[in-house]
Amino acid sequence: MNILDARRALGATSALLLLPALFTGTLGGTAAAAARTAPAAVRRTAPAPAPCGTARPITRTLPSGTRWTMCWRMSGTKGLVLEKISYQPKKEPRPITVLASAALAQVDVPYDSGSVEYNDLSDIGFGNTAVDIGPSECPGGSIGSAYIPQQGQNVKALCVTTAPHGYAYRSDVTDAHGNPKKYTAQGSDLVVFSVSQLGWYEYVTQWNFSDDGTITAKVGATGDLSPSDYSGQGTGWPIGRGDHDRATSHYHSVFWRLDFDLDGSSRAKVEQYDTKRAGQGSGSAVLKTTATPVTREVAATSALRRWWRVVSTAGRNGDQHPRSWELVQQHSDHYDAHAYTSKDLYVTQYRACEQLASGNSDPACAGRGTSVDRWVDGETLSHPVMWVNVGFHHIPRDEDQSPMPLHWQGFQLSPRDVTAMSPLTPDALSGDDGQGH
Amino acid sequence: MTEQGEDQRSGARDGARARTLRRALWGAGAAVAATAAMIAVTLPNGASAHGGPTAAGAAASTGGADGAGAAAVTENAAPQGPQTGIGPLTEAEVDRAKSLAARHGTPPGYRTAEGTQGAEYLDTDLVDAPDATSGTPRRVEVLFYDYGHDQLVKQTVDLTTGTVERTDTATGVQPPPSNDETRQAAALLIRDPLGQGLRADFAAATKGQTLTSPAQLRLRGMSFNAGEQSAPAGLDQCGTHRCVRLFTQVRGGPWIDTTDYVIDLSDHTVGRIH
Ligand SMILES: [Cu+2]
Numbered sequence: 001m002n003i004l005d006a007r008r009a010l011g012a013t014s015a016l017l018l019l020p021a022l023f024t025g026t027l028g029g030t031a032a033a034a035a036r037t038a039p040a041a042v043r044r045t046a047p048a049p050a051p052c053g054t055a056r057p058i059t060r061t062l063p064s065g066t067r068w069t070m071c072w073r074m075s076g077t078k079g080l081v082l083e084k085i086s087y088q089p090k091k092e093p094r095p096i097t098v099l100a101s102a103a104l105a106q107v108d109v110p111y112d113s114g115s116v117e118y119n120d121l122s123d124i125g126f127g128n129t130a131v132d133i134g135p136s137e138c139p140g141g142s143i144g145s146a147y148i149p150q151q152g153q154n155v156k157a158l159c160v161t162t163a164p165h166g167y168a169y170r171s172d173v174t175d176a177h178g179n180p181k182k183y184t185a186q187g188s189d190l191v192v193f194s195v196s197q198l199g200w201y202e203y204v205t206q207w208n209f210s211d212d213g214t215i216t217a218k219v220g221a222t223g224d225l226s227p228s229d230y231s232g233q234g235t236g237w238p239i240g241r242g243d244h245d246r247a248t249s250h251y252h253s254v255f256w257r258l259d260f261d262l263d264g265s266s267r268a269k270v271e272q273y274d275t276k277r278a279g280q281g282s283g284s285a286v287l288k289t290t291a292t293p294v295t296r297e298v299a300a301t302s303a304l305r306r307w308w309r310v311v312s313t314a315g316r317n318g319d320q321h322p323r324s325w326e327l328v329q330q331h332s333d334h335y336d337a338h339a340y341t342s343k344d345l346y347v348t349q350y351r352a353c354e355q356l357a358s359g360n361s362d363p364a365c366a367g368r369g370t371s372v373d374r375w376v377d378g379e380t381l382s383h384p385v386m387w388v389n390v391g392f393h394h395i396p397r398d399e400d401q402s403p404m405p406l407h408w409q410g411f412q413l414s415p416r417d418v419t420a421m422s423p424l425t426p427d428a429l430s431g432d433d434g435q436g437h
Numbered sequence: 438m439t440e441q442g443e444d445q446r447s448g449a450r451d452g453a454r455a456r457t458l459r460r461a462l463w464g465a466g467a468a469v470a471a472t473a474a475m476i477a478v479t480l481p482n483g484a485s486a487h488g489g490p491t492a493a494g495a496a497a498s499t500g501g502a503d504g505a506g507a508a509a510v511t512e513n514a515a516p517q518g519p520q521t522g523i524g525p526l527t528e529a530e531v532d533r534a535k536s537l538a539a540r541h542g543t544p545p546g547y548r549t550a551e552g553t554q555g556a557e558y559l560d561t562d563l564v565d566a567p568d569a570t571s572g573t574p575r576r577v578e579v580l581f582y583d584y585g586h587d588q589l590v591k592q593t594v595d596l597t598t599g600t601v602e603r604t605d606t607a608t609g610v611q612p613p614p615s616n617d618e619t620r621q622a623a624a625l626l627i628r629d630p631l632g633q634g635l636r637a638d639f640a641a642a643t644k645g646q647t648l649t650s651p652a653q654l655r656l657r658g659m660s661f662n663a664g665e666q667s668a669p670a671g672l673d674q675c676g677t678h679r680c681v682r683l684f685t686q687v688r689g690g691p692w693i694d695t696t697d698y699v700i701d702l703s704d705h706t707v708g709r710i711h
Contacts, residue, residue, distance in 0.1 A: 051522075051571055052522045052523055052524045052571065053520060053521035053522015053523060053524060053569075053570075053571040053572065053573065054516065054519075054520040054521050054522060054524060055516050055520060055522060055523070055524015055525060056513060056516075056524070071522070071523050071524055072524070072525070073523065073524055073525040073526065073563060074525055075562050075563070076560045076561075076562060076613065077560075077562075077612065077613065083523050083569075084523065100567035101565065101567060110666070114667070115710070115711060116696060116710065117666045117667070118659065119665060119666065122612070122613075122660075122665070123611075123613060123659040123660045123661065123662070123682075124613050124657065124658075124659045124660075125612075125613040128560075128613055129657065135510040138510055139508045139510065140508030140509065140510065141510055141511075142510070142511045142512070142513060143510060143511070143512045143513070144512075144513045144515075145512070145513065145514055145515035146515050146516075146525035146526075147515050147525060147526060147527055147528045147531065149526065149531045149560055149561045149562075150560055150613070150615060150616060151616075152616075154514075154515040154528070156512065198657070198684075199657060199684035199692075199696075200684075200692065227692055227694065228692075228694035228696060259567055261567065266567060266568075350567070352564065352565045352566075355565065358665060359610075359611075359662065359665050360610075361589060361607070361610035361611060361612040362578075362591065362605075362607075362610075363588075363589050363590065363591045363605035363606050363607035363610065364591065364605040365607075366605065366606070366607035366608075366610075367607075370609075370610060370664070370665065
């Protein structure tokens with residue numbers, strides 16, 4: 001969780017003032033007018049098309065020149081839904097489409113005492129419980145409203161802002177004339193989030209889109225521990241003075257559903273990579289990496305040095321390598337008391353009626369079962385959908401008393417061969433593609 | 438916390454009544470803290486913490502902020518009227534989808550939660566359409582529950598042509614309750630013998646007022662489906678039936694823990710998880 005923890009400082013926005021992200025789209029309001037005077041705004045001449053139709057896209061060009069664009073809406077159950085997500089590095093002539101849709105697919109919260117369980121998306125709904133985001137919660141950003149049918153009102157449900165994320169790179173080199181030169185830059189993220197209030201718990205559903213192409217999905221839990229779940233030794237932790245109020249330990253199993261649209265095509269390929277020891281070399285152990293194509297639906301478990309990527313069938317980078325996006329998992333404790341939470345990753349063939357990882361209630365899917373584990377039946381993958389499960393076993397501590405500090409869980413998608421070099425490569429070094437090794 | 442801990446120990450002798458009271462007291466503390474936090478956020482310009490109009494720069498400070506919060510914040514109103522493509526549903530679209538679905542009608546045996554002919558409206562959502570482009574007509578799913586057959590009914594509506602494209606039904610699936618269903622569930626609990634603890638906690642939290650109506654409570658309903666999670670034998674109909682659990686708060690006051698109670702809206706009974 002190191003990367004996630006490093007980005008916890010959502011409120012640390014002072015750098016925003018120094019590195020104003022350019023508002024190139026309409027979700028910028030008055031700030032967009034101010035940004036138009038910035039020189040970098042003239043870099044792209046053609047106005048961005050309206051990918052979302054009549055609605056405002058979320059679109060920003062980060063200080064390093066990377067532009068992210070997407071559509072958004074609120075679903076009663078799923079909460080924040082991001083669609084048509086595209087990534088346009090500084091030197092790319094066109095946006096590179098990445099995801100047709102990205103959203104939560106379940107937040108399951110069973111208590112260790114065996115007394116209660118909450119299926120937060122399918123039983124309550126993250127859009128149904130979305131709350132207004134105030135200006136102080138979205139510094140320097142744009143707050144977007146949407147009508148929530150169950151609430152019968154507009155809710156200021158979306159914050160779009162930018163945040164620094166520290167070093168992008170650093171390198172001391174010597175140039176052709178023998179002069180020492182230091183290349184270094186600071187990176188930044190487009191940050192998009194909504195907040196849902198489920199009883200005493202509050203959840204932040206957040207996506208960070210970094211200027212180096214990394215996508216970070218995470219859910220943060222805050223608010224208050226359950227005021228009603230106290231239990232015995234082994235299932236709770238003493239909160240407050242003495243040893244008689246043991247707040248019950250519990251799980252948060254969070255699922256995300258990712259429907260890819262790589263280079264404008266849903267026909268992506270999925271690959272699993274494993275690296276195994278293959279003997280001893282003269283200097284160190286030999287490790288061999290092999291790729292296994294995932295051609296049929298799969299329910300998969302994480303393992304040492306195992307990872308997956310989704311590979312474009314429609315686009316290559318400047319090095320003629322197929323573009324791909326790698327699933328980067330952080331620590332996860334899967335919940336082994338349900339079948340569907342027992343696996344770390346599912347890949348299923350796309351079906352419009354399969355939207356929630358459990359408690360999926362769409363009648364168009366009647367007879368197929370209501371959870372993702374039931375849908376994995378060997379079907380050939382021509383339009384793969386990824387379901388990422390991240391489990392966090394929450395053993396409360398004194399510090400979690402009201403208001404509970406946010407605890408985050410999530411994963412990342414990182415670009416692998418999407419561009420020939422990093423989009424942040426300084427101009428002076430951009431001719432080094434293929435020369436650096 | 439210490440006194441409340443004492444309460445819980447006495448609760449072991451005094452049964453569930455003392456336990457729920459203790460929870461209400463604990464909740465009271467939490468509610469006070471939340472109010473204080475809101476004041477800290479909104480004092481600078483006196484704006485309401487929840488949905489009030491905000492000007493750029495209104496974010497002058499959170500408690501202990503360093504001035505960064507003064508960065509300009511812009512607000513964008515919700516989209517209005519007819520739409521194309523894949524943005525948020527507008528109020529007008531939701532109203533139109535509901536009225537198109539209603540005009541389409543329901544078979545005679547369909548029943549609302551109150552037992553009248555028709556189906557209980559639950560929710561509206563945009564159809565998932567990965568191939569949608571900016572000009573794609575809007576297609577919307579309208580969900581109903583038919584208490585006559587205990588089934589979920591989904592009507593897919595094309596907002597451009599004004600037609601109901603298809604209807605799908607399924608049993609055993611239970612999406613979140615509507616606010617109307619949640620209120621009906623609370624009304625059943627308030628009247629039920631198992632609502633005794635809730636009524637007593639409400640009286641204690643309001644200096645003796647009598648709880649007679651869901652309007653006195655701030656409610657959040659949760660569907661409860663024994664097909665999706667463990668449930669005691671007495672509640673195994675839930676899932677086939679439409680059942681609701683409640684997060685309950687006295688309006689402007691403390692939480693009252695009612696999450697143990699499961700209200701069956703299909704047969705109007707109240708059960709308990711423990
Ligand atoms: Cu927790």
